[in-house]
Amino acid sequence: MKYEKVALSIVLVSLPCLVFDFLLPAYTTELGYTVFQLSILYSVYSLSELGMRLLIGKISDRYSRFLVLCCAMLLYGMAYFLFAQARSLGYLLAARMVQGAAGILLTISAVSLITAEKTSFAKGLGRYGGNRQLGGIIGIGLTFYVFNRSGFLEGWSQFFFISAAFALVSLILVFIRKPSHANETAPRTGKVVYTALEQKIWILNFLYCIPGRLVGVLVIPYMMEAYHVDLQAIGLVFMVPVMLTAFFSPRIGQIGDKLGYKKTILSSTLIAAVLIGLLVFCPNLQVFAIVWTLYQIALTAQGYSLDALFVQGIPEQVMGDFYGKYMLSSSLGGIIGPIIGGSVFWLAGEKAPYFVCAVFLTVISVLVWKLIPANGKLKRQVSGLTEKQDSDIVN
Numbered sequence: 001m002k003y004e005k006v007a008l009s010i011v012l013v014s015l016p017c018l019v020f021d022f023l024l025p026a027y028t029t030e031l032g033y034t035v036f037q038l039s040i041l042y043s044v045y046s047l048s049e050l051g052m053r054l055l056i057g058k059i060s061d062r063y064s065r066f067l068v069l070c071c072a073m074l075l076y077g078m079a080y081f082l083f084a085q086a087r088s089l090g091y092l093l094a095a096r097m098v099q100g101a102a103g104i105l106l107t108i109s110a111v112s113l114i115t116a117e118k119t120s121f122a123k124g125l126g127r128y129g130g131n132r133q134l135g136g137i138i139g140i141g142l143t144f145y146v147f148n149r150s151g152f153l154e155g156w157s158q159f160f161f162i163s164a165a166f167a168l169v170s171l172i173l174v175f176i177r178k179p180s181h182a183n184e185t186a187p188r189t190g191k192v193v194y195t196a197l198e199q200k201i202w203i204l205n206f207l208y209c210i211p212g213r214l215v216g217v218l219v220i221p222y223m224m225e226a227y228h229v230d231l232q233a234i235g236l237v238f239m240v241p242v243m244l245t246a247f248f249s250p251r252i253g254q255i256g257d258k259l260g261y262k263k264t265i266l267s268s269t270l271i272a273a274v275l276i277g278l279l280v281f282c283p284n285l286q287v288f289a290i291v292w293t294l295y296q297i298a299l300t301a302q303g304y305s306l307d308a309l310f311v312q313g314i315p316e317q318v319m320g321d322f323y324g325k326y327m328l329s330s331s332l333g334g335i336i337g338p339i340i341g342g343s344v345f346w347l348a349g350e351k352a353p354y355f356v357c358a359v360f361l362t363v364i365s366v367l368v369w370k371l372i373p374a375n376g377k378l379k380r381q382v383s384g385l386t387e388k389q390d391s392d393i394v395n
């Protein structure tokens with residue numbers, strides 16, 4: 001099953017992916033919950049996601065990519081339906097857990113489809129990220145339309161009912177476009193373990209997620225304090241990189257395929273380190289928006305190349321297990337990063353986290369230079385699974 005057959009479905013199922021982190025805090029405030037209760041909602045979701053990524057990764061390897069993708073679309077529909085009716089913290093937590101499971105299944109199935117094509121890994125990952133972003137942009141427009149015509153609570157319910165309906169449409173489209181052999185499942189035999197290089201990439205991905213989240217949770221308060229602007233102006237700053245990555249993600253990913261993954265990861269990291277250090281010296285919001293956009297593009301190029309390097313050469317039968325454990329490093333980094341950022345902000349001031357992030361990225365670039373070979377990954381030797389020259393997996 002080719003990725004191009006499911007691209008539209010991925011766009012349609014991704015409508016809330018960009019607006020959710022803005023809507024959820026406002027919604028819980030509207031329901032009367034405190035910031036502490038909101039933090040519990042995020043923390044429990046992140047912790048539960050750790051276990052789900054391991055479990056779902058293993059389960060996904062036992063079924064065809066088609067079935068995994070269908071389950072992802074179905075779970076997204078269920079999550080959006082739960083959000084539409086949620087009026088209590090417990091209900092929201094249940095919806096978040098279903099949403100997390102759906103996201104993991106969708107990413108694993110999309111990555112499996114991309115790697116099955118055996119070429120241009122980073123470009124394919126960029127296309128997937130771009131499709132998600134494009135769906136989110138459409139979702140932003142839908143949000144403005146719905147919320148301008150109704151109250152907040154009513155608008156919340158209407159938006160997620162519409163999103164659930166589009167998730168159902170995406171599921172129907174997957175069924176319509178499935179190939180005749182979609183239900184065939186390749187037999188899984190033997191056990192695959194991480195090579196030394198894959199362990200190093202896992203660690204690097206974990207380290208990259210720390211500085212990314214370190215400043216990510218603080219940038220909005222910083223802009224409001226430094227430039228005295230409202231949320232509408234801040235939203236425009238964030239929309240610029242979102243728009244660019246939505247439409248140019250395949251080209252950004254293709255940089256790694258053409259230039260080489262190590263060179264792209266190293267150069268992008270150094271560029272990001274310089275840009276994040278310069279961010280606090282921007283004289284106005286317009287310059288800030290330009291520097292922030294370039295920083296986001298650099299991190300996007302780095303992320304696609306690192307992911308592509310990791311999945312290169314992994315047999316399709318164990319892709320779910322492999323990538324599920326790989327995403328575990330993202331969750332751990334995502335939990336630690338905000339804690340470090342908040343602590344540095346509290347102890348050393350609002351500009352300090354950006355300098356810490358720049359130093360962190362510079363140190364990571366040294367590790368990239370030392371740990372990743374220039375020629376990429378060597379051919380994998382797996383007990384019970386071997387790979388022929390034409391890339392077909394045989395017993």
